[in-house]
Amino acid sequence: xxxxxxxxxxxxxxxxxxxxxxxxxxxxxxxxxxxxxxxxxxxxxxxxxxxxxxxxxxxxxxxxxxxxxxxxxxxxxxxxxxxxxxxxxxxxxxxxxxxxxxxxxxxxxxxxxxxxxxxxxxxxxxxxxxxxxxxxxxxxxxxxxxxxxxxxxxxxxxxxxxxxxxxxxxxxxxxxxxxxxxxxxxxxxxxxxxxxxxxxxxxxxxxxxxxxxxxxxxxxxxxxxxxxxxxxxxxxxxxxxxxxxxxxxxx
Amino acid sequence: xxxxxxxxxxxxxxxxxxxxxxxxxxxxxxxxxxxxxxxxxxxxxxxxxxxxxxxxxxxxxxxxxxxxxxxxxxxxxxxxxxxxxxxxxxxxxxxxxxxxxxxxxxxxxxxxxxxxxxxxxxxxxxxxxxxxxxxxxxxxxxxxxxxxxxxxxxxxxxxxxxxxxxxxxxxxxxxxxxxxxxxxxxxxxxxxxxxxxxxxxxxxxxxxxxxxxxxxxxxxxxxxxxxxxxxxxxxxxxxxxxxxxxxxxxxxxxxxxxxxxxxxxxxxxxxxxxxxxxxxxxxxxxxxxxxxxxxxxxxxxxxxxxxxxxxxxxxxxxxxxxxxxxxxxxxxxxxxxxxxxxxxxxxxxxxxxxxxxxxxxxxxxxxxxxxxxxxxxxxxxxxxxxxxxxxxxxxxxxxxxxxxxxxxxxxxxxxxxxxxxxxxxxxxxxxxxxxxxxxxxxxxxxxxxxxxxxxxxxxxxxxxxxxxxxxxxxxxxxxxxxxxxxxxxxxx
Numbered sequence: 236x237x238x239x240x241x242x243x244x245x246x247x248x249x250x251x252x253x254x255x256x257x258x259x260x261x262x263x264x265x266x267x268x269x270x271x272x273x274x275x276x277x278x279x280x281x282x283x284x285x286x287x288x289x290x291x292x293x294x295x296x297x298x299x300x301x302x303x304x305x306x307x308x309x310x311x312x313x314x315x316x317x318x319x320x321x322x323x324x325x326x327x328x329x330x331x332x333x334x335x336x337x338x339x340x341x342x343x344x345x346x347x348x349x350x351x352x353x354x355x356x357x358x359x360x361x362x363x364x365x366x367x368x369x370x371x372x373x374x375x376x377x378x379x380x381x382x383x384x385x386x387x388x389x390x391x392x393x394x395x396x397x398x399x400x401x402x403x404x405x406x407x408x409x410x411x412x413x414x415x416x417x418x419x420x421x422x423x424x425x426x427x428x429x430x431x432x433x434x435x436x437x438x439x440x441x442x443x444x445x446x447x448x449x450x451x452x453x454x455x456x457x458x459x460x461x462x463x464x465x466x467x468x469x470x471x472x473x474x475x476x477x478x479x480x481x482x483x484x485x486x
Numbered sequence: 487x488x489x490x491x492x493x494x495x496x497x498x499x500x501x502x503x504x505x506x507x508x509x510x511x512x513x514x515x516x517x518x519x520x521x522x523x524x525x526x527x528x529x530x531x532x533x534x535x536x537x538x539x540x541x542x543x544x545x546x547x548x549x550x551x552x553x554x555x556x557x558x559x560x561x562x563x564x565x566x567x568x569x570x571x572x573x574x575x576x577x578x579x580x581x582x583x584x585x586x587x588x589x590x591x592x593x594x595x596x597x598x599x600x601x602x603x604x605x606x607x608x609x610x611x612x613x614x615x616x617x618x619x620x621x622x623x624x625x626x627x628x629x630x631x632x633x634x635x636x637x638x639x640x641x642x643x644x645x646x647x648x649x650x651x652x653x654x655x656x657x658x659x660x661x662x663x664x665x666x667x668x669x670x671x672x673x674x675x676x677x678x679x680x681x682x683x684x685x686x687x688x689x690x691x692x693x694x695x696x697x698x699x700x701x702x703x704x705x706x707x708x709x710x711x712x713x714x715x716x717x718x719x720x721x722x723x724x725x726x727x728x729x730x731x732x733x734x735x736x737x738x739x740x741x742x743x744x745x746x747x748x749x750x751x752x753x754x755x756x757x758x759x760x761x762x763x764x765x766x767x768x769x770x771x772x773x774x775x776x777x778x779x780x781x782x783x784x785x786x787x788x789x790x791x792x793x794x795x796x797x798x799x800x801x802x803x804x805x806x807x808x809x810x811x812x813x814x815x816x817x818x819x820x821x822x823x824x825x826x827x828x829x830x831x832x833x834x835x836x837x838x839x840x841x842x843x844x845x846x847x848x849x850x851x852x853x854x855x856x857x858x859x860x861x862x863x864x865x866x867x868x869x870x871x872x873x874x875x876x877x878x879x880x881x882x883x884x885x886x887x888x889x890x891x892x893x894x895x896x897x898x899x900x901x902x903x904x905x906x907x908x909x910x911x912x913x914x915x916x917x918x919x920x921x922x923x924x925x926x927x928x929x930x931x932x933x934x935x936x937x938x939x940x941x942x943x944x945x946x947x948x949x950x951x952x953x954x955x956x957x958x959x960x961x962x963x964x965x966x967x968x969x970x971x972x973x974x975x976x977x978x
Contacts, residue, residue, distance in 0.1 A: 249913035265811045269912035422865045425907040
């Protein structure tokens with residue numbers, strides 16, 4: 236069984252981001268980029284399933300400009316067998332990504348698709364669900380535990396929901412999106428980095444896959460959240476109550 | 487003891503003799519004191535004929551008995567044998583505390599008039615005699631405890647000057663204190679010296695964006711300065727594990743090296759100016775901000791590394807390098823010590839200008855960290871590796887640097903210098919690697935009582951010391967070593 240994992244190149248989680256002066260987006264020049272943390276977790280899960288003998292191949296897929304190949308190389312260095320790079324300039328919104336995925340699935344025919352629950356740059360949390368919808372496959376999102384059963388061709392997924400944990404049983408092929416507590420991603424060891432250089436990466440463009448990536452959405456403005464105001468010292472309980480009632484309007 | 491070992495110890499002593507520096511009062515009786523171990527008093531001395539602090543200077547400064555502890559743990563024939571061959575009476579002497587240090591009667595005792603006077607100078611709030619005094623009396627390792635009865639928190643150079651002038655007139659001993667993160671007991675009182683803590687002097691005075699020259703007060707915490715400079719696109723030329731609490735004044739006074747020494751050099755090169763208050767209250771303004779200034783004698787170098795024995799640093803002007811965007815870290819494993827040395831040479835040669843840190847730790851240190859700290863894991867496979875090396879590169883071009891680093895790593899792996907390695911893929915992984923290295927002192931402290939030595943030895947002989955000590959101390963004691971560039975810290 237083949238597993239397809241989506242990885243995205245985003246601004247590194249630990250970087251202090253700045254909004255561009257013209258408010259059109261976030262400053263990405265000269266800023267460290269790396270793989271989306273949830274995508275790392277997704278790839279780690281795929282690798283563990285493969286190491287348990289339940290899958291034959293792990294294919295890492297990324298979509299974006301030319302530099303996205305770096306993220307793909309990281310994925311290959313972690314242990315993925317092959318890479319696919321869909322080269323697309325311009326913003327890719329979740330629906331476009333999902334359509335491109337559908338086209339790739341028709342070519343590759345994987346048994347399982349694992350994605351991160353959301354990308355840390357847009358926080359959409361939509362791509363995995365849209366892929367499942369377009370393909371008509373079952374989905375287990377916010378996975379905190381994944382157990383694959385090869386004979387029954389099912390996968391049991393523990394989902395982290397607001398009320399606690401929900402366990403769903405999905406028939407394969409299925410789509411899983413990973414949450415933080417699923418696993419701890421491995422480091423890219425040197426021998427694997429060396430091997431990654433020779434692993435094949437196939438390139439596609441949206442035109443080749445017959446997908447229109449033009450979006451109905453347009454980013455109008457990006458602004459920073461308002462700066463936290465300094466606290467105010469009050470001198471008595473009465474003053475506190477007065478402020479809570481009249482200024483903050485919370486009582 | 488084999489002849490080979492004796493020769494090794496002789497080399498050790500020879501090196502010690504050549505590199506020790508000292509402030510010695512000629513009237514101090516050296517010979518008898520040194521060969522047997524005399525006494526040393528610390529604290530600022532206001533009178534010329536008082537006992538002046540002796541120090542042995544390696545890269546750090548083990549004071550207060552550490553040297554004697556080291557000597558005590560070396561074979562006994564060493565003292566009688568060849569210590570005699572290397573007479574220590576040429577103004578090169580070692581402070582040691584084989585006997586009890588006596589509080590010198592030349593220093594006065596604090597009385598309530600003094601406290602009242604300080605309250606007048608500083609105000610009620612900044613003259614401390616409550617629980618905070620206890621924390622200030624004890625060092626970070628909880629090994630040395632003084633019995634000071636007064637902690638002062640001046641807010642300006644003028645206040646410092648007035649305090650010192652008064653102490654000078656009354657002959658009260660004083661100890662300057664910064665972040666109190668020192669590991670050799672230099673920041674706490676020996677007896678009842680008045681503690682002058684610079685924590686309230688934490689303003690950044692000015693920052694020039696074009697030249698990168700920062701002028702700030704001595705009590706600024708290093709991490710705060712790093713965050714401030716981060717916003718401006720610059721970085722401090724030094725970085726230590728203690729950055730969350732240590733103050734820049736203390737760093738300058740101890741000539742702290744830190745993790746980036748290999749890249750940015752020592753503080754002697756980076757500090758452009760100082761403002762210092764001398765023991766009698768005189769303010770010495772050497773706060774230049776010029777890269778090159780040949781007017782007069784460059785006195786500030788005397789204060790860098792003086793450890794508070796010549797004056798209290800109140801302002802620092804320091805050159806800060808620009809923050810470079812591409813940082814890569816690799817965590818490697820080597821089989822033996824010789825490979826580590828060769829790796830250092832190879833790293834300098836292949837990585838050249840982008841190398842910014844090279845740290846070494848042995849497997850015992852790694853075990854201690856993994857057992858005592860939470861949330862850390864060994865980035866390499868659990869198979870036993872003998873030595874671990876952390877290499878960091880900082881440059882401007884991400885792809886170029888990564889390529890260079892990968893080429894160097896692949897080459898080292900193929901030639902057998904490293905047995906395994908991991909490259910950090912994002913900043914979180916990089917911080918995790920640094921946590922392993924920076925967490926060694928903290929985890930050792932949790933593991934038990936620690937004797938810590940900052941030593942300088944010929945590179946080839948460095949690890950032999952650990953092997954020897956392990957043989958001598960036996961299995962119950964943990965002996966481990968970490969290194970940055972050329973300095974080693976030996977933990978017992």
